[in-house]
Amino acid sequence: MIFIDTVYQKVLALANKEQRGYITPLEFNLLANQAQELIFEQYFYDLDQFKRRDTDETSLSDMEELIENKLAEFTNVQTLSGGTTYPDNYRTGRIFASGYEAKHVEMNEIKNYLGSEFHMMGLEKNPVYHKSNTSGADVEVYNHLGLVTTGVTCEIITRPIKVEWGYDVIAEKALYNASRATDFQLHASEETELVFKILELAGIVINKVGLVQTAAQEDAKKIQYEKQ
Numbered sequence: 001m002i003f004i005d006t007v008y009q010k011v012l013a014l015a016n017k018e019q020r021g022y023i024t025p026l027e028f029n030l031l032a033n034q035a036q037e038l039i040f041e042q043y044f045y046d047l048d049q050f051k052r053r054d055t056d057e058t059s060l061s062d063m064e065e066l067i068e069n070k071l072a073e074f075t076n077v078q079t080l081s082g083g084t085t086y087p088d089n090y091r092t093g094r095i096f097a098s099g100y101e102a103k104h105v106e107m108n109e110i111k112n113y114l115g116s117e118f119h120m121m122g123l124e125k126n127p128v129y130h131k132s133n134t135s136g137a138d139v140e141v142y143n144h145l146g147l148v149t150t151g152v153t154c155e156i157i158t159r160p161i162k163v164e165w166g167y168d169v170i171a172e173k174a175l176y177n178a179s180r181a182t183d184f185q186l187h188a189s190e191e192t193e194l195v196f197k198i199l200e201l202a203g204i205v206i207n208k209v210g211l212v213q214t215a216a217q218e219d220a221k222k223i224q225y226e227k228q
Contacts, residue, residue: 002184002191004032005176008165010195015202023202025174029164032184035197036160039190040074043067044091070187075157083152084137093155097127097141097148104129110142120144160185 008028015023023031050064077096078087086092095102105128113119113128124144132140141148166180184194 002186002188002194004163004165004181004183005178007032007184007191007194007198008176011198011202014195014199025165025167027202028198031198031201032163032165032194034201035194036163036184036186038197039186039193040160043071047071066189070190071157073185073187074160075155077153078156080139080152080154082137083141083147083149084132084134084139086138086154087156089156090159091157093157095129095139095141095155096153097129097143098151100125100127100143102127102129102141106130114142114146 008025011023011028047064047067050067074090075093080086080095083097095104103126107130110128110130113123121144123142127141127143127148129139129141132138134140141152161182163184164180164182166177166182167174168177168180169175184190186194
């Protein structure tokens with residue numbers, strides 16, 4: 001978790017430096033949510049990139065693990081209705097049948113499994129699944145007993161909750177009110193990234209080219225450092 005007031009104060013301090021402009025609470029809340037979404041979406045692209053690299057370098061393995069840790073806050077395991085239909089979600093992850101992780105295979109391969117008693121018995125601890133063509137169903141999972149309709153679960157990934165810098169207006173000035181605020185769900189390591197991403201977006205809104213360039217440069221440095 002990242003405290004939204006901490007981010008707001010840093011954004012204001014950097015935006016006001018050299019009279020580059022003031023960001024109102026309403027503008028900040030809009031930009032903060034947009035920045036959070038951009039960072040969240042980047043997780044999936046980065047994770048795919050690191051998984052595609054065929055290397056034994058420990059640093060890359062650590063990066064893959066770090067991204068998965070960042071996604072853990074938004075991931076939970078839920079039951080599929082009838083063993084075939086996902087609950088509401090943004091993205092899905094691994095599928096499990098009776099606690100065993102299922103492997104995705106094509107339907108023709110599943111038919112081969114089911115056509116052999118020997119191979120079918122192997123599905124008890126090694127279930128398989130394929131995308132369903134049935135209306136209203138998402139997947140079909142099979143184990144040693146055939147089509148599984150109960151006890152099927154799946155990793156569900158949800159979007160970050162909407163953040164808000166809560167405030168009260170006193171003497172025509174916005175004062176922070178923690179009881180009305182909603183903090184970021186993002187991993188604590190993303191605080192600096194959030195600040196620069198919000199500044200970059202804010203620079204576009206208030207038409208401050210220097211602010212956009214400074215924020216973009218700092219963001220690029222951070223990304224380059226992470227991918228070395």
